[in-house]
Amino acid sequence: MLSFNEYKDLINSHLTDLIADPGEEAAVLADAMRYSLEVGGKRLRPVLLLASCDFAGGEIMEALPYALSLEYIHTYSLIHDDLPAMDNDDLRRGKPTSHKVFGEAMAILAGDALLSTAAETVTGAPLAFAGIPVKMAAHIRAAHEIMSRAGATGMIAGQTADIRGESLEPDADLIRYIELHKTADLITAPVRAGLMLAEADDDMLSAFTTYALDIGVAFQILDDILDIEGDQALMGKTLGKDAEQGKCNYAYVHGIDAAKEELHRLTAEAKDALSPYGDKASFFMSLADSLEIRNH
Amino acid sequence: MLSFNEYKDLINSHLTDLIADPGEEAAVLADAMRYSLEVGGKRLRPVLLLASCDFAGGEIMEALPYALSLEYIHTYSLIHDDLPAMDNDDLRRGKPTSHKVFGEAMAILAGDALLSTAAETVTGAPLAFAGIPVKMAAHIRAAHEIMSRAGATGMIAGQTADIRGESLEPDADLIRYIELHKTADLITAPVRAGLMLAEADDDMLSAFTTYALDIGVAFQILDDILDIEGDQALMGKTLGKDAEQGKCNYAYVHGIDAAKEELHRLTAEAKDALSPYGDKASFFMSLADSLEIRNH
Numbered sequence: 001m002l003s004f005n006e007y008k009d010l011i012n013s014h015l016t017d018l019i020a021d022p023g024e025e026a027a028v029l030a031d032a033m034r035y036s037l038e039v040g041g042k043r044l045r046p047v048l049l050l051a052s053c054d055f056a057g058g059e060i061m062e063a064l065p066y067a068l069s070l071e072y073i074h075t076y077s078l079i080h081d082d083l084p085a086m087d088n089d090d091l092r093r094g095k096p097t098s099h100k101v102f103g104e105a106m107a108i109l110a111g112d113a114l115l116s117t118a119a120e121t122v123t124g125a126p127l128a129f130a131g132i133p134v135k136m137a138a139h140i141r142a143a144h145e146i147m148s149r150a151g152a153t154g155m156i157a158g159q160t161a162d163i164r165g166e167s168l169e170p171d172a173d174l175i176r177y178i179e180l181h182k183t184a185d186l187i188t189a190p191v192r193a194g195l196m197l198a199e200a201d202d203d204m205l206s207a208f209t210t211y212a213l214d215i216g217v218a219f220q221i222l223d224d225i226l227d228i229e230g231d232q233a234l235m236g237k238t239l240g241k242d243a244e245q246g247k248c249n250y251a252y253v254h255g256i257d258a259a260k261e262e263l264h265r266l267t268a269e270a271k272d273a274l275s276p277y278g279d280k281a282s283f284f285m286s287l288a289d290s291l292e293i294r295n296h
Numbered sequence: 297m298l299s300f301n302e303y304k305d306l307i308n309s310h311l312t313d314l315i316a317d318p319g320e321e322a323a324v325l326a327d328a329m330r331y332s333l334e335v336g337g338k339r340l341r342p343v344l345l346l347a348s349c350d351f352a353g354g355e356i357m358e359a360l361p362y363a364l365s366l367e368y369i370h371t372y373s374l375i376h377d378d379l380p381a382m383d384n385d386d387l388r389r390g391k392p393t394s395h396k397v398f399g400e401a402m403a404i405l406a407g408d409a410l411l412s413t414a415a416e417t418v419t420g421a422p423l424a425f426a427g428i429p430v431k432m433a434a435h436i437r438a439a440h441e442i443m444s445r446a447g448a449t450g451m452i453a454g455q456t457a458d459i460r461g462e463s464l465e466p467d468a469d470l471i472r473y474i475e476l477h478k479t480a481d482l483i484t485a486p487v488r489a490g491l492m493l494a495e496a497d498d499d500m501l502s503a504f505t506t507y508a509l510d511i512g513v514a515f516q517i518l519d520d521i522l523d524i525e526g527d528q529a530l531m532g533k534t535l536g537k538d539a540e541q542g543k544c545n546y547a548y549v550h551g552i553d554a555a556k557e558e559l560h561r562l563t564a565e566a567k568d569a570l571s572p573y574g575d576k577a578s579f580f581m582s583l584a585d586s587l588e589i590r591n592h
Contacts, residue, residue, distance in 0.1 A: 022453035025473040029448060029456040080408060085400030104381030105459050108404065109452055112376060115408065116447035119415035123440040126422075133429030140436060144419040151412035152325060156405055157318035160325040163401050177321040 001054050001283050004290075007047040010060070011067060018068055018121055032102045032110035033117070036075050039095045044291075045070040049190035051283055052208065058198025065125045066142055066197065069118035070190045073150045076114035077186070079107050081159065087241065094236030115150075122146055134199075142193035149189035158182025165248035175248045176217075183223075184216025207273050208284075214270035215288050221263050222294065224249040225256060234296040267292045297350050297579050300586075303343040306356070307363060314364055314417055328398045328406035329413070332371050335391045340587075341366040345486035347579055348504065354494025361421045362438055362493065365414035366486045369446045372410035373482075375403050377455065383537065390532030411446075418442055430495075438489035445485035454478025461544035471544045472513075479519070480512025503569050504580075510566035511584050517559045518590065520545040521552060530592040563588045 002010075016034050021027075046067035053063035082089040082097040083104060089097055099107035126139035148154060158181025165174055191212035195205050226235060227242045228251055242249040251259040270288045274281040298306075312330050317323075342363035349359035378385040378393040379400060385393055395403035422435035444450060454477025461470055487508035491501050522531060523538045524547055538545040547555040566584045570577040 020449045022449045022456070022477075023473070025470055026453035026456035026460070026477075028460065029453055033448065076408075080404055083404065085404060106456070108376055108379065108381060109456055109459075112372075112407070112411065113448040113452045115411055115415075116443065116452060119411075119419075119443040120440065120447045123415075123419060123436060123443050126436050127433065127440065130429075130433045133426075133432065136429065136432060136436070137423065137426045140419060140422050140432070144416065144423065147412065147416040147419050151416045152329065152409035153316045153318045156409045156412060157322035157325055160318070160322040160402070160405055163405075164321070164324065174321055177319070181318075181322075 001051065004047055004051075004283075004287065007050045007060075008043045010050065010064070011043045011046045011071065014064060014068060015071070018065065018072075018117060020117070028102065028106060029109060029113055032098060032106050033114055035101060036079050036092075036098050036110065036114075037071065040093045041071070041075075043071060045074050045186060045190045048187065048212070048287075049194040051287075052191045052194025053197045054194075055281070055283070056195050056198035056200040056204060058194070062125075063194055063197050065121045066146065066193055067190065069121045069146060070186070070193075072114040072118040072121075073146070073155075074186060076111040076118075077150075077155060077159070079111040079114070083107060086163070087245070089238060089241075091237050094233075118150075119147065138196055138199050142196040145193045145196060146189045149185040149192075154181055154185040154189075158185065162247065166246045168248075170248050170253040172253060175250055175253060178248055179217045179220040179250070180213070183220035184213050187216035187219060188212040203276075207276065210273035211270045211284060211288070214266045214273070215291055218263050218266040218270070218288075219291060221250045221259055221266070222292070224251045225259050225263070226295070227251075228256060231295065236296070263292060297347065300343055300347075300579075300583065303346045303356075304339045306346065306360070307339045307342045307367065310360060310364060311367070314361065314368075314413060316413070324398065324402060325405060325409055328394060328402050329410055331397060332375050332388075332394050332406065332410075333367065336389045337367070337371075339367060341370050341482060341486045344483065344508070344583075345490040347583075348487045348490025349494045350490075351577070351579070352491050352494035352496040352500060354490070359490055359493050361417045362442065362489055363486065365417045365442060366482070366489075368410040368414040368417075369442070369451075370482060372407040372414075373446075373451060373455070375407040375410070379403060382459070383541070385534060385537075387533050390529075414446075415443065434492055434495050438492040441489045441492060442485045445481040445488075450477055450481040450485075454481065458543065462542045464544075466544050466549040468549060471546055471549060474544055475513045475516040475546070476509070479516035480509050483512035483515060484508040499572075503572065506569035507566045507580060507584070510562045510569070511587055514559050514562040514566070514584075515587055517546045517555055517562070518588070520547045521555050521559070522591070523547075524552060527591065532592070559588060 015037050019030050019033050049067040050060050050063050054060050079098045081087050122143035126136050129135040158178050161178045162182050191208050227239050230239050232239045267288050271285050311333050315326050315329050345363040346356050346359050350356050375394045377383050418439035422432050425431040454474050457474045458478050487504050523535050526535050528535045563584050567581050
């Protein structure tokens with residue numbers, strides 16, 4: 001296995017490889033797609049996909065298109081989330097958001113195009129294995145996993161609940177729904193898809209699903225904590241917006257101490273799920289620890 | 297083969313079957329998706345997919361999820377196109393547009409969710425044929441065809457050029473680019489995908505691609521003509537908007553007589569491409585004729 005930064009470097013060095021040239025008539029579309037991809041990011045989701053595939057004995061270069069697709073989906077969700085009609089954010093990762101640079105219409109289309117490119121990629125990649133039907137089936141399973149968790153009962157359902165939450169009394173069930181779907185689904189998708197590409201067995205799939213859901217929910221709870229006590233310069237985005245917009249935030253509803261406790265509990269549970277794999281799973285154990293103490 | 301209306305009835309009776317229930321926390325998302333689907337429509341794209349598959353000897357029930365996916369993609373593109381930041385339309389098919397009913401944020405998410413559901417569907421359907429690898433490959437090819445032509449070098453590139461055209465002098469090349477990508481790509485996708493599902497040969501694929509591109513471009517030219525001399529009540533949308541927004545419109549640039557001539561030439565060329573199939577292709581011949589004389 002490689003280190004987090006080695007996987008991340010691999011992602012970054014191929015990041016815009018799959019952004020096709022639409023010709024001069026629509027060149028601005030590709031410009032807008034690349035802008036939001038290249039503005040930076042932790043690349044957590046694509047790294048998880050490569051690492052999971054690698055862990056289970058798969059080929060990371062086979063997994064690369066799926067990993068990039070995850071980053072395209074994550075990036076489209078941020079572009080649309082930042083729009084004036086949604087969270088109305090001017091800054092993302094310390095840079096002007098897509099609609100501030102390209103205008104609202106192009107930001108909507110750039111988001112649509114990143115999601116479409118992900119779909120185009122994951123329906124194209126399995127065809128490389130038409131001569132090896134078992135592999136082709138594994139690939140299409142991974143494709144379906146990604147699209148399902150990104151979709152109308154996954155990430156987008158989470159975004160919907162997040163917006164709906166603005167006009168409701170904060171509620172523990174609604175918060176859990178938002179954590180699971182808005183955030184954890186798109187962290188679980190790469191882990192499961194990576195394993196599927198490597199044709200991992202059901203036990204491994206089940207253990208890593210628990211791990212991924214736990215770190216996914218933990219990730220959102222930490223985000224909620226950082227919205228209150230984070231460093232705006234480090235975060236590169238406007239903080240304190242949850243209170244201002246009346247968003248469901250775990251730390252507001254349960255208190256910041258309870259939030260930190262839950263974060264710690266989830267991290268421990270995530271690591272525990274991988275204990276059968278011992279030291280071999282150290283990449284994922286360390287990652288869970290590092291996510292718990294991230295400050296941006 | 298069935299009649300156009302029989303295919304359409306089949307589509308309409310299954311139209312929302314693939315709209316999943318996200319639970320009460322995000323119920324409004326499914327409501328918004330269903331609203332725009334059920335507001336009506338010609339169902340031209342899904343009918344073309346079923347008919348093409350049927351023509352080439354495929355199973356129409358196997359093709360149904362792909363046909364529905366095409367309508368989901370078409371509908372998402374209309375929802376996003378109608379947004380205030382895009383064409384700012386209050387009416388579509390005589391009914392209030394999505395953002396007028398559900399607000400802008402939900403309209404953005406409903407569009408995203410319809411595109412995602414299409415991607416989820418076309419990556420899920422091939423798995424039913426994991427035991428028949430040749431069929432599975434045909435299905436993935438159809439999935440990829442749909443996603444490519446809907447994507448960043450297809451329909452979305454066309455939308456981008458359409459918006460860009462508002463601030464440019466009307467130009468014949470740009471108009472052709474818009475016709476091909478904004479409109480013809482999403483008419484060609486169902487025809488080719490339907491044939492792919494039926495494992496049609498290359499000659500048939502080639503002839504029908506010419507047919508579909510021709511009727512697709514013709515469809516857009518007629519839309520341009522109707523924007524000038526159509527009946528607003530019949531069309532169910534605001535007309536005369538192209539001139540108002542400075543859009544590239546074939547009839548403005550080339551004149552309305554030249555537009556009608558080109559419409560007729562394309563319709564004849566489309567039918568000519570299918571002449572090797574004689575009467576067997578009468579469904580598609582009649583459809584080309586009926587599209588030429590449609591008044592809404």
